[in-house]
Amino acid sequence: MNQAVINKTPKKPLKRRIKNWTILIAVVLIYLWAFIGMPDINIKDSAGQAIKAIISGLFHPDWGYIYDPGGEDLIHALMETLAIAVLGTFISAILCLPFAFWAARNMSKHQWISNAGKFVLSAIRVFPELIMALLFIKSVGLGPFAGILALGFHSVGMLGKLFGEAIENMDFGAAEALTASGANRIQTLWFAVIPQVMPAFLSYTLYRFEISVRSAAILGIVGAGGIGAPLIFALNAHSWNRVGIILLGIIIMVTVIDFISGSIRKRLV
Numbered sequence: 246m247n248q249a250v251i252n253k254t255p256k257k258p259l260k261r262r263i264k265n266w267t268i269l270i271a272v273v274l275i276y277l278w279a280f281i282g283m284p285d286i287n288i289k290d291s292a293g294q295a296i297k298a299i300i301s302g303l304f305h306p307d308w309g310y311i312y313d314p315g316g317e318d319l320i321h322a323l324m325e326t327l328a329i330a331v332l333g334t335f336i337s338a339i340l341c342l343p344f345a346f347w348a349a350r351n352m353s354k355h356q357w358i359s360n361a362g363k364f365v366l367s368a369i370r371v372f373p374e375l376i377m378a379l380l381f382i383k384s385v386g387l388g389p390f391a392g393i394l395a396l397g398f399h400s401v402g403m404l405g406k407l408f409g410e411a412i413e414n415m416d417f418g419a420a421e422a423l424t425a426s427g428a429n430r431i432q433t434l435w436f437a438v439i440p441q442v443m444p445a446f447l448s449y450t451l452y453r454f455e456i457s458v459r460s461a462a463i464l465g466i467v468g469a470g471g472i473g474a475p476l477i478f479a480l481n482a483h484s485w486n487r488v489g490i491i492l493l494g495i496i497i498m499v500t501v502i503d504f505i506s507g508s509i510r511k512r513l514v
C-alpha cells in the first residue's frame with residue numbers, strides 16, 4: 246500500500262467543522278461586542294499621586310495599629326474575620342449535606358429528583374456574598390452575625406455541588422454488599438457511604454474555608470463585620486499607612502491559612 250495513503254490524515258466531517266467554526270466565530274463576536282461596549286477610560290490627573298501614596302503606605306505601614314488594648318486594632322479585626330469564616334463554613338458544611346444527597350444522581354431512582362436538587366443549589370450560588378450580606382443586614386442588623394449568615398448560606402450552593410459530585414463518584418460495591426446482607430438504608434449510609442465520601446467532604450470544606458476567609462475580609466465594607474470596615478474607613482480617610490498595615494495583615498493571614506489548609510488537604514486526598 247502506498248505510504249502516502251497510510252500517512253494521510255482523515256479530514257473531519259463537514260458538520261463537525263461547521264460546528265467548530267460557528268463556535269469560534271461566536272466567541273470572537275462576543276469578545277468584540279464586549280470590548281466595543283466598554284466606556285472610555287479616563288485617567289485622572291491625580292491618579293499618579295494616589296498610586297504613589299498607596300505604595301508608600303504599603304512600605305511604611307502604621308505599626309501602631311497592630312495592637313490596641315481598647316480593641317480597635319488589626320489583630321482583633323483579623324480574628325473577627327477569621328471567626329466569621331470559620332462559623333460560616335461550619336454552617337454551610339452542615340446545611341449542604343441534605344442538598345448534596347438530594348442532588349446526587351445515584352441517590353434517587355428518578356432523574357428529575359436529582360435535577361431539582363441541582364437546580365436549587367445553582368439558584369443558591371447565583372447570589373454573591375455581598376448581596377447575601379446586605380439582605381441579612383436588613384434582617385439581623387449590622388455586625389458579624391450578618392456576615393456569618395451570608396457566608397453560611399452562600400457556601401451551601403458550592404459545597405452542596407461538590408459534595409453531590411463526591412457522592413456520585415463513589416464506589417457502590419460496599420453499599421450493595423451491605424444491602425445484600427440485610428442492612429437497612431441507614432446502616433448502609435453510615436457504614437458504606439459516609440466512610441467513602443468523608444475525606445472528600447473534609448477536603449472540600451477546607452477549600453471552601455480558604456475562599457470564605459477572603460470573602461469575610463470584604464464583607465465589612467457593607468457592615469457585616471471583619472477587617473473590611475476599618476479598611477474602607479482608612480481608604481475614605483486617605484490614611485494610606487493604615488491601609489498598608491491592614492493589607493499586610495490580610496496577606497499574612499490568608500497565606501498562612503492557605504498553607505495550613507493545603508497541607509491538611511494533601512493528607513486527606
